[in-house]
Amino acid sequence: MIFWxxxxxxxxxxxxxxxxxxxxxxxxxxxxxxxxxVDAAVAVGFTLAVTWPExxxxxxxGFMLVRPAGAASTPVVFDYREKAPASxxxxxxxxxxxxxxxxxxxxxxxxxxFAAHKKFGKLPWxxxxxxxxxxxxxxxxxxxxxxxxxxAGLKKSKDFPEFVRIFGxxxxxxxxxxxxxxxxxxxxRLIAQQGPDGFYKGLTAERFVAEMKSGGGLIVADDxxxxxxxxxxxxxxxxxxxxxxxxxxxxxxGITLILMLNMLExxxxxxxxxxxxxxxxxxxxxxKRAYADRARHLGDTDFVKIPAHLxxxxxxKKLAMTITDHASRSTDLAPEIALTDEKPSxxxxxxxxxxxxxxxxxxxxxxxxxSMIVVRGAGFLLNxxxxxxxxxxxxxxxxxxxxxxxxxxxxxKRMLSxxxxxxxxxxxxxxxxxxxxxxxxIINTVLGVVLNVLEYGLSPQDAINAPRIHHQWLPxxxxxxxxxxxxxxxxxxxxxxxxxxxGDAHSIGIDxxxxxxxxxxxxxxxxxxxR
Numbered sequence: 001m002i003f004w005x006x007x008x009x010x011x012x013x014x015x016x017x018x019x020x021x022x023x024x025x026x027x028x029x030x031x032x033x034x035x036x037x038v039d040a041a042v043a044v045g046f047t048l049a050v051t052w053p054e055x056x057x058x059x060x061x062g063f064m065l066v067r068p069a070g071a072a073s074t075p076v077v078f079d080y081r082e083k084a085p086a087s088x089x090x091x092x093x094x095x096x097x098x099x100x101x102x103x104x105x106x107x108x109x110x111x112x113x114f115a116a117h118k119k120f121g122k123l124p125w126x127x128x129x130x131x132x133x134x135x136x137x138x139x140x141x142x143x144x145x146x147x148x149x150x151x152a153g154l155k156k157s158k159d160f161p162e163f164v165r166i167f168g169x170x171x172x173x174x175x176x177x178x179x180x181x182x183x184x185x186x187x188x189r190l191i192a193q194q195g196p197d198g199f200y201k202g203l204t205a206e207r208f209v210a211e212m213k214s215g216g217g218l219i220v221a222d223d224x225x226x227x228x229x230x231x232x233x234x235x236x237x238x239x240x241x242x243x244x245x246x247x248x249x250x251x252x253x254g255i256t257l258i259l260m261l262n263m264l265e266x267x268x269x270x271x272x273x274x275x276x277x278x279x280x281x282x283x284x285x286x287x288k289r290a291y292a293d294r295a296r297h298l299g300d301t302d303f304v305k306i307p308a309h310l311x312x313x314x315x316x317k318k319l320a321m322t323i324t325d326h327a328s329r330s331t332d333l334a335p336e337i338a339l340t341d342e343k344p345s346x347x348x349x350x351x352x353x354x355x356x357x358x359x360x361x362x363x364x365x366x367x368x369x370x371s372m373i374v375v376r377g378a379g380f381l382l383n384x385x386x387x388x389x390x391x392x393x394x395x396x397x398x399x400x401x402x403x404x405x406x407x408x409x410x411x412x413k414r415m416l417s418x419x420x421x422x423x424x425x426x427x428x429x430x431x432x433x434x435x436x437x438x439x440x441x442i443i444n445t446v447l448g449v450v451l452n453v454l455e456y457g458l459s460p461q462d463a464i465n466a467p468r469i470h471h472q473w474l475p476x477x478x479x480x481x482x483x484x485x486x487x488x489x490x491x492x493x494x495x496x497x498x499x500x501x502x503g504d505a506h507s508i509g510i511d512x513x514x515x516x517x518x519x520x521x522x523x524x525x526x527x528x529x530x531r
Contacts, residue, residue, distance in 0.1 A: 004339060011125040015519040016040055016508040018349035020028025020056070021048040021138060027351060028132040028307040037353040038066060038120040039128055041361050042113045046132040046188065049109075051140050053167070053381060054368040055347035055437060056192070058199065058382040061108035062363030063247040064116050065234060065421045070357035075245045076119075080112020081414040082385040085218040085224075090408040092398030100371040101217030102162075103384035105415065106227050109363060110191055110199040115229040120357075129192040134377075136185035138344045139178035142146045145525060147173040153369045162374040163381075183379030199223040207378045215373070224411075237311055239265055240453055243425040250300045253420025256381045257309050259290040261450070261508065262316030263323075274466075277488035278325075283451070284471045284478055284494060285323040291473035292334040300414040305405075327493035330476035345369070346419060346437030350508045352517065358430040358508070359397050360421035364437070388415035418442040423449065431510045432460065436503035436522075441479070444470045445503030453509060460509035460520035465492055468502040 014037060016027030026038040026047045035043070041064060048056025060084040067075040068455060082105030092102065109435030117125055117319055140146070142503050150173045157163045166181065173179075190198035197339040234245040237252030239261040244248045246254030265288040272279040309315045322328070346364035363369075364383070371384035390410045407416040418440050424432035432453055445468055452463030479499040480486050486496040504525040511518045 004138040012354070014040070014347070014351065014353035014522055015508045015517060016044060016351050016511055017306045017508060017519040017521055018044055019046065019347050019504060019506065019525050020048055020051040020146070020309065021143065022051045022135060023056070023349070027349075029131070030128065031353055033123065033127075034121040034398060035128075035352040035353075036120065037357040037359040038116050038354065038355070040351040041359040042117050042121065043110070043128040043131060043298040044351065045113050045361065046129050047135065047184060048349070048363070049186065049188075049380065050132050050136045052146070052149070053349060054153060055073045055345050055363070055365055057107075057363060057365050057370070057376070057383070058109050058187070059107045060365040060370060061105070061381045061385065061418050062112065062361060063251055063417070063421055064112060065360045065423055066116060066120060066423065067245065067358045067423050067430055068450050069353075069357045070118065072387050075234050075423060077232045077247050078109030078112050078116045079170045079232050079247070079414070080115070080249070081250050081417055082106055082383055084386065084389070084411055084415070085216045085220070085223045086410055086411045088222075088386070088409050088411055090393065090410060092386070092409050093332065093389070096391075099216060100373055100384065100386075101212060101215035103371050103386045104212065104217055104219060104373065104382045105385035106223045106392075107383060108227060111196045111229045114196050119231075124396065125195060126192045129188055133185050133188045133192065133218055137332060140178055142173055142175060142177040143174050146179070147175055147177070148178070149368070150424055153372075157215040160372040160374070162376055163369070163372050164393060166374050166379060168386065172258060181376060183377050185379075187380055188376045191443060200227060204378055207375050209303060209373045211373065211382075222406060235311060237261060237323055238400065239450070239454060241426070242431070244275060244450070245425065248301070249298055249306060249416070250293045251417045251419050252298045252413040253418055253422075253443050255306070255361060255447070256290045256294045257293035257420055257422065257447055257450070258311045259293065259448055260286045262311070262313055262318040263289065266317060266320040266449070269455050270457070274452070277485070277492065278488055280338060280484065281325070281327070281492050281494070282323060283447075284322070284469065285328060285448075288328060288330060288333060288473050289319045289322070289470070291440075294331070295404055295473065295502055297332060297406055303410055303413050304406045314336055325449060325492065328439070330473050333473065346439070348421065348435035348437055348504065348506055350433040350435065350519075352430070352433060352508045354450050356430065358423050358433050360423050360433045360435050362419035362421045362435045362437070362442075364419065385415055388417065411468065413451065420446045422450065424448055424454070432507065433509070434507040438503040440472045441470045441502050444472075445505055448508060455514060459511055459513070460518055462522050463509075464505050464507060464522050468499075470499065470502055
């Protein structure tokens with residue numbers, strides 16, 4: 001267990017860290033102008049829709065965890081996860097028939113960022129969107145990461161002519177090129193002038209609904225008008241004296257993370273050694289058990305009742321006692337369930353201001369570039385989040401997946417997510433702000449960062465650089481980055497595969513050597529940090 005030095009922390013204006021250098025520059029400028037961490041998060045969110053279109057968005061959704069400044073402050077989660085349209089039914093995908101237009105959920109990003117700004121923001125709303133408008137109009141200078149992202153998207157775009165029109169480039173994208181998105185700039189200007197009404201009503205909504213109608217999609221004007229942001233209490237746990245805050249359902253991240261930490265608290269992982277065979281084995285076994293419960297119980301709490309015991313120490317102790325020195329079989333843990341697919345294209349960013357307000361935000365379109373559908377005349381991409389629902393109750397697919405009732409489609413229901421924006425607090429001070437993209441790997445990426453900092457005493461940067469592992473209960477195999485001694489796991493009966501890269505965690509934390517805040521970028525997607 002690590003105790004951070006309680007030194008006086010001197011900040012200039014704060015910190016911003018994300019996947020996109022232009023977005024970080026925008027967030028840093030907001031802090032310099034006297035904006036707070038929520039202002040910076042909102043500005044970064046809109047800018048990512050321009051500068052990182054594979055995941056940054058206004059046509060998707062996410063979760064924003066805010067901890068206001070002050071030792072006794074109460075964190076809050078803004079849930080702006082997408083929702084199923086009113087005409088959606090639980091049999092929508094049961095026969096395996098699925099078009100891109102059917103996969104679009106009602107977006108929540110614009111409403112969610114507006115709600116967070118209304119409650120906590122300091123600077124004018126328009127000022128937070130104007131940098132994104134300027135970048136969309138003048139064009140973003142493409143770097144190597146964005147070029148690779150755009151070129152990968154274009155390889156799968158043959159059925160999406162509007163995507164090709166907006167994002168296509170003869171000969172492919174190269175660093176130094178300029179991506180101009182004038183139609184998106186016009187849409188952002190309406191949002192800046194009118195707030196959410198500039199998206200959910202009027203011209204943008206008309207274009208959205210027309211796009212849906214053209215492809216047989218389900219979303220109609222009333223679906224947009226009726227979207228509501230949920231302001232929720234975060235899931236709270238405690239690991240070795242640190243308070244851990246994460247998102248509640250429909251995110252599975254908070255509960256699953258706390259359940260794993262509660263199990264692992266029963267073992268002295270630091271004594272075992274971070275990459276020791278036993279520490280890795282115990283971590284994998286905790287992952288298996290937590291992900292089995294994720295599949296069994298978790299969904300939108302407006303539609304399903306979730307057992308309260310999942311985050312208790314007592315329940316975790318019982319599960320921990322079932323861990324032996326040999327790999328358990330996933331079929332023995334929960335033979336009746338399997339999971340639906342969840343794609344890994346999401347993005348996370350963290351902000352902290354000079355007052356100590358901390359914001360952890362994860363947002364997504366689901367797949368890279370979502371559904372690949374660009375709303376004609378409006379220039380923004382639509383999500384394909386409906387695929388996060390379980391396809392059919394009790395129906396085993398060719399891949400061995402079975403639908404679980406908690407996450408079946410229902411009108412107005414929010415699909416289960418793995419997004420895990422997290423803030424860790426010690427003695428009233430945020431000491432770690434983290435999160436990641438990566439589909440179902442997200443929760444385990446965050447688990448690794450948290451353990452590396454709190455249990456193993458690594459600096460935030462070293463915690464992010466360290467190799468990662470993942471087990472999601474099914475399929476019954478460990479995914480491991482290079483640097484994980486997989487032979488030691490195989491010796492204990494685990495099936496393993498090598499994973500080229502897992503997650504993209506952008507974090508802010510305290511350097512254990514100096515007691516001062518530092519921002520930490522993830523080298524996996526060439527993230528940046530600004531202060």
